[in-house]
Amino acid sequence: MAQRLKMGTILLSRRISIKTASAAVGHKEGEGPLAEYFDRVYKDDLLGQSSWEKAESRLQTEASNIALEKAGMTTENIDVILAGDLLNQCISSTFGLRSLGIPYLGQYGACSTMAQGIAVSALLIESGGVNTAMAVTSSHFCSAERQFRLPIEYGGQRTLTAQWTVTGAGAAIIGEGEGNGRICSVTIGKITDYKIKDANNMGAAMAPAAADTLKRFFDDTGTKPSDYDLILTGDLGYVGSELLIKLLQSEGTDISAVHNDCGKLIFDREKQDVHAGGSGCGCCASVFCSYIQEMLRQGKYNNMLFIATGALMSPTSSQQGESIPSIAHLIHIKKE
Amino acid sequence: MAQRLKMGTILLSRRISIKTASAAVGHKEGEGPLAEYFDRVYKDDLLGQSSWEKAESRLQTEASNIALEKAGMTTENIDVILAGDLLNQCISSTFGLRSLGIPYLGQYGACSTMAQGIAVSALLIESGGVNTAMAVTSSHFCSAERQFRLPIEYGGQRTLTAQWTVTGAGAAIIGEGEGNGRICSVTIGKITDYKIKDANNMGAAMAPAAADTLKRFFDDTGTKPSDYDLILTGDLGYVGSELLIKLLQSEGTDISAVHNDCGKLIFDREKQDVHAGGSGCGCCASVFCSYIQEMLRQGKYNNMLFIATGALMSPTSSQQGESIPSIAHLIHIKKE
Numbered sequence: 001m002a003q004r005l006k007m008g009t010i011l012l013s014r015r016i017s018i019k020t021a022s023a024a025v026g027h028k029e030g031e032g033p034l035a036e037y038f039d040r041v042y043k044d045d046l047l048g049q050s051s052w053e054k055a056e057s058r059l060q061t062e063a064s065n066i067a068l069e070k071a072g073m074t075t076e077n078i079d080v081i082l083a084g085d086l087l088n089q090c091i092s093s094t095f096g097l098r099s100l101g102i103p104y105l106g107q108y109g110a111c112s113t114m115a116q117g118i119a120v121s122a123l124l125i126e127s128g129g130v131n132t133a134m135a136v137t138s139s140h141f142c143s144a145e146r147q148f149r150l151p152i153e154y155g156g157q158r159t160l161t162a163q164w165t166v167t168g169a170g171a172a173i174i175g176e177g178e179g180n181g182r183i184c185s186v187t188i189g190k191i192t193d194y195k196i197k198d199a200n201n202m203g204a205a206m207a208p209a210a211a212d213t214l215k216r217f218f219d220d221t222g223t224k225p226s227d228y229d230l231i232l233t234g235d236l237g238y239v240g241s242e243l244l245i246k247l248l249q250s251e252g253t254d255i256s257a258v259h260n261d262c263g264k265l266i267f268d269r270e271k272q273d274v275h276a277g278g279s280g281c282g283c284c285a286s287v288f289c290s291y292i293q294e295m296l297r298q299g300k301y302n303n304m305l306f307i308a309t310g311a312l313m314s315p316t317s318s319q320q321g322e323s324i325p326s327i328a329h330l331i332h333i334k335k336e
Numbered sequence: 337m338a339q340r341l342k343m344g345t346i347l348l349s350r351r352i353s354i355k356t357a358s359a360a361v362g363h364k365e366g367e368g369p370l371a372e373y374f375d376r377v378y379k380d381d382l383l384g385q386s387s388w389e390k391a392e393s394r395l396q397t398e399a400s401n402i403a404l405e406k407a408g409m410t411t412e413n414i415d416v417i418l419a420g421d422l423l424n425q426c427i428s429s430t431f432g433l434r435s436l437g438i439p440y441l442g443q444y445g446a447c448s449t450m451a452q453g454i455a456v457s458a459l460l461i462e463s464g465g466v467n468t469a470m471a472v473t474s475s476h477f478c479s480a481e482r483q484f485r486l487p488i489e490y491g492g493q494r495t496l497t498a499q500w501t502v503t504g505a506g507a508a509i510i511g512e513g514e515g516n517g518r519i520c521s522v523t524i525g526k527i528t529d530y531k532i533k534d535a536n537n538m539g540a541a542m543a544p545a546a547a548d549t550l551k552r553f554f555d556d557t558g559t560k561p562s563d564y565d566l567i568l569t570g571d572l573g574y575v576g577s578e579l580l581i582k583l584l585q586s587e588g589t590d591i592s593a594v595h596n597d598c599g600k601l602i603f604d605r606e607k608q609d610v611h612a613g614g615s616g617c618g619c620c621a622s623v624f625c626s627y628i629q630e631m632l633r634q635g636k637y638n639n640m641l642f643i644a645t646g647a648l649m650s651p652t653s654s655q656q657g658e659s660i661p662s663i664a665h666l667i668h669i670k671k672e
């Protein structure tokens with residue numbers, strides 16, 4: 001039976017692993033430094049569909065099908081799907097996954113959705129009621145721009161703190177027994193609000209949430225950053241990563257030697273003009289489900305923390321003068 | 337340990353109960369037949385806030401605080417909150433619950449959110465990683481109208497199949513041990529799509545999802561409708577309820593003698609001019625967390641099924657010509 005520690009970290013008792021994972025991305029991501037690790041790169045960001053939203057749905061369909069194929073599984077083998085995305089009413093997930101006929105639990109964690117999906121999957125498996133689960137999420141630059149900001153045709157200037165929404169989807173199959181990385185524990189995030197109101201500086205809004213969850217995890221487990229070979233946040237980008245490191249340093253915890261961020265990894269900052277890095281549910285999902293999986297396989301990382309962060313705002317809440325509350329869910333993964 | 341049956345029903349092994357629940361609603365709901373059962377009725381649908389969205393958030397805050405108070409608990413006693421709503425990016429939940437400081441898992445199940453939240457809560461408790469959870473959701477007539485349809489000031493005509501979004505929130509505290517209704521099993525819904533495209537006829541879109549989940553439950557458990565003293569759907573309203581009964585009858589299952597629907601219960605059809613009944617996350621949430629809780633307490637119902645249905649569309653998906661996929665999650669509750 002799982003065990004809940006004082007600050008909320010939940011230690012899993014069963015051997016629950018990431019069985020396999022896959023990532024399907026757009027052309028810009030395919031021109032970045034992680035290109036070789038993605039399962040599929042689409043040159044056409046519309047994926048042959050008639051709208052950006054339908055294209056994003058299709059990314060989820062593709063990522064899920066590839067994950068199933070890689071695992072040698074069919075939809076019959078998956079007891080439940082946990083999925084969500086950034087679009088209003090999470091339509092990428094609904095329309096991307098409706099044809100699978102698998103029991104479905106819609107998640108809303110904004111860009112933290114991949115970690116949330118994996119964390120809840122692990123707990124459902126720990127309960128005994130689910131044998132195998134799939135966590136899926138996506139984002140698309142064009143669907144996000146027109147929903148959260150402006151139509152891309154408008155050609156609005158982006159500020160230097162702005163992040164670039166990744167066009168991509170990730171799917172991870174989680175089950176009992178051996179796999180590529182054991183999920184040892186999960187720490188569910190709390191809604192954290194440092195009263196940041198700049199919707200073009202999500203990194204700053206989300207860094208405090210990552211700091212809070214990490215502190216709770218270190219307190220609970222009595223471990224320190226140097227016990228891990230990677231502390232991977234997603235998607236704080238350059239601005240948020242620097243803030244996270246400073247926030248933790250001010251409390252005596254230094255993660256700088258082992259920290260990296262999916263929003264920094266996915267694009268080449270010099271060549272790809274993405275300002276503060278990548279973002280979107282599909283950012284950490286596609287990085288975690290491709291490059292990180294391969295690094296775990298190769299043994300480059302053996303003991304890591306994956307902390308996906310999400311900004312829980314909407315254009316309406318911003319227009320009504322609200323700040324940007326954020327959240328960060330953590331998963332402790334060990335190669336064993 | 338929980339046990340998963342063939343069609344997906346999950347039998348809980350631990351004694352997990354609804355500890356307490358509360359409902360806070362608007363003025364129209366307070367003029368309906370269930371008025372006396374709600375914990376709080378607001379005469380001012382703005383709840384003193386400056387926007388409908390903030391008012392809806394406030395409903396979640398109020399419902400949660402009342403539930404904690406009734407349970408004699410503080411936020412310290414709740415290990416995790418599962419919440420979601422209909423607004424873009426689920427902002428009612430984020431802003432309504434951010435001050436609580438409780439680990440948070442955002443859910444998106446549209447109007448099925450209350451059943452989804454309770455079902456996942458029960459499974460998290462079954463895992464041992466969570467002792468006590470709270471499931472919260474809301475909807476607001478005015479925030480829903482302007483987001484999904486037209487601003488209310490426009491005074492658009494509603495069709496006779498349209499349902500009236502409930503202004504209300506419900507909060508249920510779920511934990512191990514005794515309570516007001518034991519959660520015996522849960523059945524997670526599949527995305528079901530009968531290709532209905534009329535966004536003013538959600539009942540018809542959602543009825544097939546309820547039928548699918550109910551059939552899977554009956555198949556799994558070998559039980560029949562007459563084994564239960566209530567099969568409560570939410571929120572099919574009048575049109576969807578009739579369709580559900582017919583759909584199941586065509587396959588040899590007759591639920592008509594024990595069926596009722598939250599969308600039918602909450603308003604007086606003759607006096608309140610709501611056309612096809614109530615709807616919205618807050619409809620079945622406020623009915624389940626007030627009237628149904630009281631009927632369980634009084635022993636009117638002792639063995640019931642609660643199947644909350646959700647329409648997983650958005651204005652964007654409808655504008656792009658998509659149909660309305662739906663979902664229904666089931667909880668089997670026994671008074672014991």
